[in-house]
Amino acid sequence: MKYEALNSELFIINRAKFANKLKPNSIAVFNSNDEFPRSGDQSFNFKQNPDFFYLTGIDQEQSILIIFPDSPNSLYKEVLFLRQTNEHIAIWEGHKYTKEEAKKVSGIQHIYWLDDFWNIFPSLIHYAENVYLNTNENDRYAHTVPYRDIRFIEEIRSKYPLHKLERASVIMRELRPVKSDLEVAYIKRACQITRDAFIRVLKFVKPNVSEYEIEAEIIHEFIRQRATGHAYPPIIASGRNACILHYNDNNQLCKDSEVILFDFGAEYANYNADLSRSIPVNGRFTKRQKDVYNAVLQVMKEARKMLVAGTIWNEYQEEVGKIMSFELIKLGLLDKHDVAKQNPDMPLYKKYFMHGNSHHLGLDVHDVSNRYEPFKPGNILTNEPGIYILEENLGIRLENNILITTNGNIDLMADIPLEAEEIEEIMNS
Numbered sequence: 001m002k003y004e005a006l007n008s009e010l011f012i013i014n015r016a017k018f019a020n021k022l023k024p025n026s027i028a029v030f031n032s033n034d035e036f037p038r039s040g041d042q043s044f045n046f047k048q049n050p051d052f053f054y055l056t057g058i059d060q061e062q063s064i065l066i067i068f069p070d071s072p073n074s075l076y077k078e079v080l081f082l083r084q085t086n087e088h089i090a091i092w093e094g095h096k097y098t099k100e101e102a103k104k105v106s107g108i109q110h111i112y113w114l115d116d117f118w119n120i121f122p123s124l125i126h127y128a129e130n131v132y133l134n135t136n137e138n139d140r141y142a143h144t145v146p147y148r149d150i151r152f153i154e155e156i157r158s159k160y161p162l163h164k165l166e167r168a169s170v171i172m173r174e175l176r177p178v179k180s181d182l183e184v185a186y187i188k189r190a191c192q193i194t195r196d197a198f199i200r201v202l203k204f205v206k207p208n209v210s211e212y213e214i215e216a217e218i219i220h221e222f223i224r225q226r227a228t229g230h231a232y233p234p235i236i237a238s239g240r241n242a243c244i245l246h247y248n249d250n251n252q253l254c255k256d257s258e259v260i261l262f263d264f265g266a267e268y269a270n271y272n273a274d275l276s277r278s279i280p281v282n283g284r285f286t287k288r289q290k291d292v293y294n295a296v297l298q299v300m301k302e303a304r305k306m307l308v309a310g311t312i313w314n315e316y317q318e319e320v321g322k323i324m325s326f327e328l329i330k331l332g333l334l335d336k337h338d339v340a341k342q343n344p345d346m347p348l349y350k351k352y353f354m355h356g357n358s359h360h361l362g363l364d365v366h367d368v369s370n371r372y373e374p375f376k377p378g379n380i381l382t383n384e385p386g387i388y389i390l391e392e393n394l395g396i397r398l399e400n401n402i403l404i405t406t407n408g409n410i411d412l413m414a415d416i417p418l419e420a421e422e423i424e425e426i427m428n429s
Helices: 009-020 050-056 087-092 099-106 114-120 148-159 168-175 181-204 211-224 239-243 287-306 313-330 336-340 420-427
Strands: 026-031 037-039 064-067 078-082 111-113 130-133 164-167 235-238 259-264 266-268 275-280 380-383 386-389 394-397 400-405 408-411
Touching: 009 050, 009 064, 009 168, 009 181, 026 050, 026 148, 050 064, 050 168, 078 099, 078 114, 099 111, 111 114, 130 148, 130 168, 148 164, 164 168, 181 211, 181 259, 181 266, 181 275, 181 400, 181 420, 211 235, 211 259, 235 239, 239 259, 239 386, 239 394, 259 394, 275 287, 275 394, 275 420, 287 313, 287 380, 287 386, 287 394, 287 400, 287 420, 313 336, 313 386
Parallel strands: 026 130, 078 111, 130 164
Antiparallel strands: 026 064, 064 078, 235 259, 259 275, 380 400, 386 394, 400 408
């Protein structure tokens, strides 16, 4: 891992929170992520299961965690199983955790090699009534691949058909959206690295630079500051490309008089930042570009006021839509009379602003959450309005990451240039 060692207190506290949510006499099992094949003899870069990382801090494949608070044997209340290394693995793949290193990272005292799992696990599960198993229940995900958690569930069902299976993800969905101070600090670090990459880009962009050259500047800054890399595939979208919401070909020239829409963020220690900005290729917005930019900025500022504890998701999005409709009318893109008689189930603003204004952020870029619960202190949400005018080859999106507190909210990206004039000033300095 490129990032500096994390504080094991985070994972000790997280496991305690999880254990307190279990039914009496329950055992929980969490698997690390699969290694996914990329080609005949290669795998994709390993990315840890966020729930497993949340509870252990272990960033390595082929690992298993057991939590059994009511274990009759005190040695097995928390157990971590790791892949045992050897000289061959060390030469071909590099360093793997030793037991002592894993103790220091996770705070778990009882650690065994993975080969011991099926020797130890049967001696535990027979003393448990409920078995909590994990799956990906992010409501943005559609299951199509039989990943490690799914295969493990089938194995447990086959070997222990009379045990009661429970969903660990229900508990994780309650815990993970509320960030601790340590988690906020790691997300802040990701935001700071993202800021520095954006400043670098502002000083780099000029007419006829390519989108991929800009992408290279971003990843250079990320890796230089010990980020793992991109939190998600970066969007470097100039001109008409900015009207494609998930454009990431990043292979076109950025032409004079166009606007580039950026959507990128650093991943640091598995925690993510998520930034959007729009800048003029030649360093100066046209009047129309600035008018659209400031309309998006106004929606962003008004939306932030609603990112407070107690706000209901659907009501929030509806209010943001009203604000956006007003701005689109001022821009001449919507007619106020048409808006007054629109079908409320199909608001007209969606022609130009077709995505949601916020999502939770954390170990996943689109972090797990319950969209039917009010926002809570400790939630971190994006604030990302946009206006996309295909007929003008113009797309503007602005996005910052907002921490909800008991006394309002904090913009974790407040030090990243946002006002149009500030962006122009840096680009022309």
